[in-house]
Amino acid sequence: MPEASAALPFAGRTVLGIFAHPDDESLACGGTLARLADAGAHVVVVCASHGEAGSISDPALVPDGDLGRVRVRELRDAAAVLGVAEVIVLDHPDGDLRWEHVPELHAEIVALIERYRPAAVITFAEDGLYWHLDHIGVHERTYTAVLSLGAAAPPLYYVTMQPGVMREVVEAAHAKGGAPPDSSFWGIAPDAFGDGANPPTFVIDVRDWAARKLAALRCHRTQMGPNNPMAWIDEDEARRWLGVEQFQRAPIDATGDAVLEHLGEITHAD
Ligand SMILES: [Zn+2]
Numbered sequence: 001m002p003e004a005s006a007a008l009p010f011a012g013r014t015v016l017g018i019f020a021h022p023d024d025e026s027l028a029c030g031g032t033l034a035r036l037a038d039a040g041a042h043v044v045v046v047c048a049s050h051g052e053a054g055s056i057s058d059p060a061l062v063p064d065g066d067l068g069r070v071r072v073r074e075l076r077d078a079a080a081v082l083g084v085a086e087v088i089v090l091d092h093p094d095g096d097l098r099w100e101h102v103p104e105l106h107a108e109i110v111a112l113i114e115r116y117r118p119a120a121v122i123t124f125a126e127d128g129l130y131w132h133l134d135h136i137g138v139h140e141r142t143y144t145a146v147l148s149l150g151a152a153a154p155p156l157y158y159v160t161m162q163p164g165v166m167r168e169v170v171e172a173a174h175a176k177g178g179a180p181p182d183s184s185f186w187g188i189a190p191d192a193f194g195d196g197a198n199p200p201t202f203v204i205d206v207r208d209w210a211a212r213k214l215a216a217l218r219c220h221r222t223q224m225g226p227n228n229p230m231a232w233i234d235e236d237e238a239r240r241w242l243g244v245e246q247f248q249r250a251p252i253d254a255t256g257d258a259v260l261e262h263l264g265e266i267t268h269a270d
Pocket residue numbers: 020021023024132134135
């Protein structure tokens with residue numbers, strides 16, 4: 001474990017990550033979640049849906065057709081790899097998170113923040129990683145939930161992806177002749193990832209956690225079949241392309257200190 005971790009102010013403190021589907025946690029910021037866990041944080045991942053509307057890489061993985069149930073198990077496996085202490089799966093409709101159950105999801109997030117009193121909350125930014133409407137919905141609900149807490153609001157952080165890195169992953173997979181030429185990430189063009197992201201205000205170096213991030217991603221077996229370029233990269237490539245995670249502090253007055261910035265390097269002041 002890196003020597004800096006021991007001095008970081010995370011021991012015994014809770015960090016809440018709020019996402020839409022199983023696998024978002026690993027793809028968006030699996031390295032940071034693992035790094036926080038190693039630094040002593042109690043990391044709680046909240047997933048708004050069971051991911052039941054997702055793709056299925058191999059029907060044999062879902063023999064009874066209940067994809068949501070399988071994906072929750074995959075999420076628990078990924079969480080174990082990352083060192084996440086608790087996984088909370090809510091039951092909102094995958095594919096309709098921006099429109100359905102709006103007051104219910106808002107209220108659940110408020111209740112979770114009141115229950116855990118986290119030192120930091122992490123969720124998607126306005127771009128939803130790649131304009132995914134479910135991700136944008138979770139961003140909106142989390143923002144309004146944190147905002148509603150007023151003076152008791154915890155620091156809120158938005159995670160975005162680095163533009164261009166998913167293309168690197170695709171090209172590496174193709175260079176190995178592994179992934180088929182039409183391979184993509186769940187039908188999403190690689191350049192869409194991070195394309196609409198605002199510049200981060202700080203980045204976190206997770207190169208030493210990239211192998212675990214890749215392993216956690218691969219726990220989501222229904223989503224990471226052999227057609228997925230992520231199946232073809234090795235740990236060195238993960239370190240290169242998945243080894244930086246980028247964040248912005250949400251524009252909300254919060255009483256807590258700038259806890260996540262302790263792990264990061266400031267990229268631009270604002
Ligand atoms: Zn997602």
